[in-house]
Structures are given as structure tokens and as C-alpha cells.
Amino acid sequence: MAKELGLHSWRELALGAAILTPGSASELKTGDWRSSRPVVDYEKCVKCGRCYILCPDMVYSPREDGYYELNYYYCKGCGICAQECPKDAIEMVEEGE
Amino acid sequence: MGRRVGMEVSIAAAEAVALVDVDVVAAYPITPQTHIVEHLSELVANGHLDAEFVPVESEHSAMSVCVGAAAAGARTFTSTSAQGYALMVEICYIASSMRLPIVMAVVNRALSAPISIWNDHADMMLARDTGWIQTVAENGQEVVDLLIHAYRVAEDHRVLLPVIVNFDGFILSHVIEPIELPSKEEVQKYLPPYKPLLRLDPKNPVTMGPVGVPEIYTEAKKAQDEALKNSKKVIIEAWDEFTKHFGRTYRPVETYKCEDAEIILVMMGSIAETAMRAVDSMRARGKKVGIARIRLFRPFPVEELVSVLKNARIVAVLDRALGFNGHVGPLCAEVKSVLFDHGLTPYVWNYIAGLGGRDVTVENFTEMVDMVEAKAAKKEPMGYEIINVRE
Numbered sequence: 001m002a003k004e005l006g007l008h009s010w011r012e013l014a015l016g017a018a019i020l021t022p023g024s025a026s027e028l029k030t031g032d033w034r035s036s037r038p039v040v041d042y043e044k045c046v047k048c049g050r051c052y053i054l055c056p057d058m059v060y061s062p063r064e065d066g067y068y069e070l071n072y073y074y075c076k077g078c079g080i081c082a083q084e085c086p087k088d089a090i091e092m093v094e095e096g097e
Numbered sequence: 098m099g100r101r102v103g104m105e106v107s108i109a110a111a112e113a114v115a116l117v118d119v120d121v122v123a124a125y126p127i128t129p130q131t132h133i134v135e136h137l138s139e140l141v142a143n144g145h146l147d148a149e150f151v152p153v154e155s156e157h158s159a160m161s162v163c164v165g166a167a168a169a170g171a172r173t174f175t176s177t178s179a180q181g182y183a184l185m186v187e188i189c190y191i192a193s194s195m196r197l198p199i200v201m202a203v204v205n206r207a208l209s210a211p212i213s214i215w216n217d218h219a220d221m222m223l224a225r226d227t228g229w230i231q232t233v234a235e236n237g238q239e240v241v242d243l244l245i246h247a248y249r250v251a252e253d254h255r256v257l258l259p260v261i262v263n264f265d266g267f268i269l270s271h272v273i274e275p276i277e278l279p280s281k282e283e284v285q286k287y288l289p290p291y292k293p294l295l296r297l298d299p300k301n302p303v304t305m306g307p308v309g310v311p312e313i314y315t316e317a318k319k320a321q322d323e324a325l326k327n328s329k330k331v332i333i334e335a336w337d338e339f340t341k342h343f344g345r346t347y348r349p350v351e352t353y354k355c356e357d358a359e360i361i362l363v364m365m366g367s368i369a370e371t372a373m374r375a376v377d378s379m380r381a382r383g384k385k386v387g388i389a390r391i392r393l394f395r396p397f398p399v400e401e402l403v404s405v406l407k408n409a410r411i412v413a414v415l416d417r418a419l420g421f422n423g424h425v426g427p428l429c430a431e432v433k434s435v436l437f438d439h440g441l442t443p444y445v446w447n448y449i450a451g452l453g454g455r456d457v458t459v460e461n462f463t464e465m466v467d468m469v470e471a472k473a474a475k476k477e478p479m480g481y482e483i484i485n486v487r488e
Contacts, residue, residue: 010316016196017317019304
């Protein structure tokens with residue numbers, strides 16, 4: 001799990017915990033502390049892409065069929081996508097349920 | 098060889114910094130600052146030192162400039178004391194965490210209130226846990242030597258940590274002593290040019306000092322802690338090399354007449370030179386007294402201290418700062434921890450002396466030894482007391 005989250009041994013950290021690769025924040029999967037997650041009802045979805053545009057992280061990415069796929073490793077559960085969805089196709093479901 | 102001259106120790110410290118050919122000096126020039134940075138500004142202004150002198154608006158900014166300059170790959174220096182050091186401490190933690198080889202002279206002075214510009218070790222104890230390597234000088238020559246040594250240690254790729262050279266305010270900083278300054282060529286033979294392992298470079302962008310989320314912070318601190326622990330062998334190695342180049346020898350703990358000593362005094366700084374005279378007079382009266390002087394304060398010289406103290410019947414630790422914890426002074430707490438960890442059980446008493454510029458005399462030391470012997474004989478519960486205090 002640690003490696004999957006982009007975490008390594010202290011021995012592998014760069015000097016002073018510096019980041020040597022620019023733009024590498026996406027390698028750090030940080031969505032492990034949300035209390036609720038967005039669940040999409042693809043029956044209601046009209047492929048408008050507001051969730052993709054308004055997500056402050058990078059949870060949503062476009063699929064070839066025009067729908068949007070979720071990557072929960074980045075999701076903090078802020079609920080902006082559910083709030084902004086014009087078709088109420090996204091529901092925030094409490095984690096653990 | 099270099100020249101031997103009578104020189105104010107602060108001026109000599111500045112000359113040593115000029116000899117290592119620093120690139121950037123950042124300093125706040127007002128009290129509690131000393132002549133060190135004043136003289137460096139003269140050397141830069143007169144063209145004797147090709148460096149950037151940045152007169153900043155506070156010690157907080159002085160260390161911030163050093164952090165930025167060191168991150169860009171410059172050899173840097175600053176100096177401070179007491180309240181200025183207190184203001185600087187926030188950035189001191191950042192310098193060590195970012196593994197920047199900044200060198201600083203800390204001229205040890207008391208912390209206010211009451212307002213004091215005189216010597217004690219309150220400021221050293223304030224910043225004892227900032228993650229810097231720290232050495233302590235007892236005289237002017239040692240200030241020069243330890244500053245040159247500091248750069249060699251700090252910039253070694255096996256270390257890459259900032260280094261403080263501590264020395265006593267007024268007692269050392271403002272007195273004239275005979276000092277042998279090496280030539281620039283001699284210093285260059287001992288100290289190679291600084292080659293940063295990592296630096297800010299637009300062609301090869303890196304992020305230094307980023308956020309450390311809970312998943313990273315512990316590992317970052319573990320790496321820093323290991324670096325500090327591992328620095329000791331490089332510190333000793335650099336002292337060995339120093340002896341080869343300049344003839345003078347330094348050790349993490351230096352002893353005076355400890356070989357057969359039953360009573361050992363433990364202390365740091367210039368006060369040890371007074372204590373040595375006291376030991377001579379006590380030895381003449383047949384008392385087996387010795388001194389263990391802490392030369393390397395961080396990382397703490399555990400093994401060296403054990404090998405010195407292992408046969409002592411009585412240990413008296415002299416602190417020049419209060420612990421304000423109600424039971425022990427800061428140096429004594431660490432000495433006791435070392436003794437306990439190694440199963441050593443001498444009688445330990447803690448004297449607090451020389452606060453805020455109060456003189457500690459040869460007679461004070463003989464009294465301290467007499468008193469600690471009496472306490473040990475009576476098996477008085479171990480503790481601490483401030484000496485030389487008027488009732």
C-alpha cells in the first residue's frame with residue numbers, strides 16, 4: 001500500500017525531503033481521509049463535464065465513450081461535483097457504508 | 098605558516114570567515130551583534146573579500162537570506178547572539194531540515210529579562226535542539242580553527258548540515274588574544290570548494306523545503322536525525338585532517354588531568370580555562386580532580402563522555418544556564434542521561450554559575466569541589482544549586 005501511495009523508505013528521500021521531479025504531485029495519492037465519496041449515476045449523466053472541470057483535484061478523467069471516470073485516490077470528499085452536477089447524477093455516500 | 102598576531106577575537110572570527118572565502122554574509126548589525134559582521138562588512142566594502150554582504154532588517158531575515166543563498170549554492174555565513182538568536186530560531190530549524198551547510202558564529206550571551214548583553218549559555222540552550230551541529234570554543238584560536246573546520250564538516254556530502262561555532266560573549270568576543278591566522282592557500286588546501294549536492298537551478302528545477310504531509314514528515318525527520326548522528330565520524334575526521342594541516346588537535350570531549358581523577362568537572366566554553374587553574378592548585382593539595390570539556394555539543398558526544406567519566410566517583414556538572422524545569426540544568430540533564438544509559442552511578446551534583454556575565458573564579462571552583470565532596474560524603478540527595486548568589 002505504501003508504494004502504491006507514492007511513499008517510500010526514509011532512505012530513499014531526496015536530501016532535505018526535496019522534490020526532484022517538477023510537477024510530480026500527481027504521484028502522491030492523497031485521497032485517504034475523506035468521510036464521503038461521490039458516486040455517479042450514469043443513467044442521469046449527460047456528459048457535460050462540469051464535474052471534471054470543477055473538481056479541485058484530479059478525480060475525474062474523460063473516457064472514450066464521453067462519460068467521466070473516477071479515481072478515488074485523489075478524492076478528499078469535498079462534494080463540489082455533487083453540488084454542481086446539473087442533473088443531480090452525483091450522490092455523496094458516506095465512507096464505510 | 099600563517100602569522101601570529103594580537104587581535105580581538107570577533108575580528109579574528111571575521112578574518113577566518115574571509116579566509117574560507119564565503120560568497121554571502123547576511124546579518125542584522127545592531128545589538129546584540131558583535132564586531133564579527135561589522136568587520137566582515139568592512140572587508141567586503143574595502144574589496145578584501147569578494148562576497149555579497151546583505152544587511153537585513155532582523156536576525157529572522159539574516160537566516161532567511163542564508164537559507165536562500167545556500168539553496169542557490171553559495172557558501173554562507175552569519176552571526177548572532179541572545180535575543181537576536183531567539184528571533185532567528187524559527188529559520189534555524191528550516192536550515193537544518195533543508196540540509197543547508199550554513200555556518201554561524203553564535204556569541205553566547207544571556208537572554209533578557211532583565212536586559213543583559215553579558216555572557217552565559219542561555220541562548221545556546223534555547224537553540225540546542227534545532228538540528229545544527231554545534232561546537233564550542235574556549236579561546237580565540239579555537240574560534241578561528243573551529244570556524245574553518247565548520248565549513249569542511251557542513252559541506253561534506255556525507256553531512257550537509259549547518260554548523261554553529263559557539264563562543265562566550267565578552268569573555269572571548271571582546272578581548273584581544275594572540276591568534277595564528279593561516280594563509281588563504283593553507284585554508285584552501287584544507288577546505289575544498291563547496292560543491293552543492295542539490296541547488297536551485299532554473300535549468301534543473303527542484304522543490305526544496307516542500308510540504309511534508311503526515312505520510313512523509315516522519316521519514317523526513319528520521320533521515321535528518323540519521324544525518325546528524327552520522328556526522329560525528331566526519332567531524333572527527335575533519336579534526337584529524339585539521340591536525341595534519343595546522344598542528345592543533347580537537348576532540349569531541351577534551352580532558353584535563355582526568356586519567357586518575359576521582360572527581361571530574363564537566364563544562365563547556367571559556368570557563369574551563371579558569372577551571373584548569375583551579376585543578377592545578379587542587380592537584381597540588383593532593384585532590385584527584387579533572388575536567389571534561391564538551392567540545393562537540395551536537396551531536397552529543399555520548400561514547401566519549403562515557404569513556405572519560407566511567408571511573409569517576411563524583412561528577413560535578415557546571416551549567417551556565419538554568420533549566421527552568423525545577424530539577425536540573427540543561428547540560429547536567431544530558432550528562433545524567435548518558436550516565437544512566439551506561440549503568441554509571443557516580444554522585445552527580447549540578448552547579449549553575451556565571452549567569453549574565455557573573456565572574457566565576459578559581460576560588461569558586463575549589464569551593465565547588467569541596468562542597469560536592471561533602472555532599473557525596475553525606476549522601477545528600479542529588480540536585481542543583483546556583484552558586485555565587487547573594488542571600
